[in-house]
Amino acid sequence: MKKIFFISLISSLLFAHEGHFSKDENNGKLILKKPPESLKKYYPPHSEKFEFLSNMHTMSTAFYGVQLNINDDNWERALEWAKKLLETYKETAKMVPEWKDYFDFQKADNYLKAVESRNVDMVIKASQELGKTCAKCHQDNEIAVKIYYRFPNFEKIKVEDPIEFTEMKLEEFMKKLTNSMKALNVYLSQNNTEKVQEHGINFVERARAVKETCSKCHTREQEIEAITGKDYDQALNKLEELLNSDSVDLTEVKNILPKITVTCYTCHNVHLIPAKIKSALMK
Ligand code: HEC
Ligand code: HEC
Ligand code: HEC
Structure with a gap:
């Protein structure tokens, strides 16, 4: 019972913060801005590999990997996923210098430490904090990037x-x-x-x-x-x-x-x- 409760709690927290719009923050407004110059390297016609998007998938999967393994009581695996998340988060920050302020390495380190500590409450809190940094950037940029780079002219x-x-x-x-x-x-x-x-x-x-x-x-x-x-x-x-x-x-x-x-x-x-x-x- 306890484990089932945990997974539903942590997933709702993650979804709420990794998500696109947290209603309380955007107040019915949607502002779309032209994406920064340096992002273009990671989209066609410059690259067919979608490196930036692919890091997003890596981070999202790693986030969930941590969660699943904690529920399986496999803290070793959970830690591996947390390290993967941290590494990709840092790498992604370097890819688009114009967006460096959206990243908070302190929060990412705290998240890793929380997983290391094997303390469920700390993991929930730290993942919420880290998730907020994802959500803030998504709110400001995700829709614009999807239309700008993934829709024809x-x-x-x-x-x-x-x-x-x-x-x-x-x-x-x-x-x-x-x-x-x-x-x-x-x-x-x-x-x-x-x-x-x-x-x-x-x-x-x-x-x-x-x-x-x-x-x-x-x-x-x-x-x-x-x-x-x-x-x-x-x-x-x-x-x-x-x-x-x-x-x-x-x-x-x-x-x-x-x-x-x-x-x-x-x-x-x-x-x-x-x-x-x-x-x-x-x-
Ligand atoms: C390809 C599917 C397509 C079909 C079918 C189509 N349109 Fe359009 N229409 C567009 C697109 C795309 C634009 C925007 C073009 C742009 O701004 O570059 C547009 C723009 C317009 C605009 C200008 C709107 C504005 O505010 O700038 C009008 C008016 C319009 N269409 C009328 C019609 C009418 C009337 C028909 C049917 C008889 C029609 N369209 C059929 C795709 C379509
Ligand atoms: C600095 C900005 C920024 C940060 C920080 C950020 N993202 Fe993203 N994310 C984006 C943008 C822009 C897109 C849209 C990319 C696209 O669709 O090509 C996106 C898309 C996504 C998607 C959707 C991918 C898809 O296929 O539509 C997921 C999942 C995602 N991010 C996860 C995360 C996670 C998890 C974090 C935090 C650990 C995070 N992101 C942090 C900017 C950011
Ligand atoms: C400038 C490029 C462009 C033109 C011109 C265009 N489309 Fe599309 N259309 C798209 C894109 C992009 C999508 C989104 C789905 C995707 O990425 O394939 C789409 C989606 C669609 C969809 C729904 C999704 C699907 O693939 O079944 C239909 C139906 C469609 N278009 C029909 C038309 C018709 C009919 C015309 C001409 C009257 C037309 N399109 C003209 C680019 C275009």
Whole structure:
């Protein structure tokens, strides 16, 4: 019984402090800062080994290794993991000099001493203290680093506009796509069939061109199909058919639009948010 209680107690303490946000500390705010220059050495294209991230996994595993072995009453093994944690913690501090103040070697040494002492209460206290140093840095930097280094740069994506026949940035193309859609809606509410046809056809062509961007990043057809699949193609074909008919049924045109715009939202939920954060961090 005692051991089970200990493991749940120590793991909740560790999770709380190694974690990303401790609610009391961030007060509903999330500030994202551009990661320091020296971190870039440990991410593509400079390195494919993800050395910094890999140290994070080593430390996290070692933390848990200590905990598991104390529960097994194997203090020798626990000490080995604690040494591994300390060593990696010190090594990581050297990797990013701009972040040296986040590391507290005194707390790391205390943690090792606590494991050496084989005193459970001291280990809990020391791991809590050390864990806080992890959590502080995560709170300030983890999300920004994940987006900055692990999400592609959408500003590099170019689209050939099928109406103006020029190549442009995705952001600019999105404005043209939206303007076609807004024009379609404006003339729909004014019952101006001719203009509805003109802008509606532009919208269909631009909405189809969006699909060309997918393959610049995705290689698996299922991923592209998951957002811009058959339903999307069919809705666009249907809209085109309606617009090309001799007497355009404006109500039908109105009804088909949500079947297309649902795709805009789905794609934005997945891509737009990180794309915008990344662009902001790159400035
Ligand atoms: C790849 C999936 C994708 C699809 C599908 C898509 N978008 Fe976008 N959209 C983006 C991304 C990514 C951005 C951000 C581009 C940037 O800022 O560099 C964006 C930006 C925009 C913006 C500019 C928003 C802003 O505040 O800057 C508008 C407006 C927009 N999209 C409208 C649409 C509409 C309307 C549709 C559907 C007809 C659509 N998009 C379909 C990915 C998509
Ligand atoms: C100086 C800043 C800093 C300190 C101190 C720090 N970390 Fe991290 N940690 C990061 C950053 C930045 C990331 C995000 C890296 C990424 O996703 O590429 C991260 C990510 C992680 C992750 C998630 C890895 C993943 O695959 O998403 C774990 C687990 C982790 N750290 C454990 C720890 C532990 C345990 C400690 C303390 C012993 C610690 N970290 C101390 C900055 C720090
Ligand atoms: C600039 C690169 C880029 C472009 C362009 C892009 N994506 Fe993505 N997409 C990503 C990244 C990065 C993720 C996150 C998952 C990952 O890392 O693979 C993702 C995730 C997804 C996901 C959910 C996870 C998955 O892999 O199934 C879907 C579905 C998806 N994209 C579809 C699309 C479609 C459809 C388009 C074109 C309309 C598109 N993407 C355009 C980079 C891109």
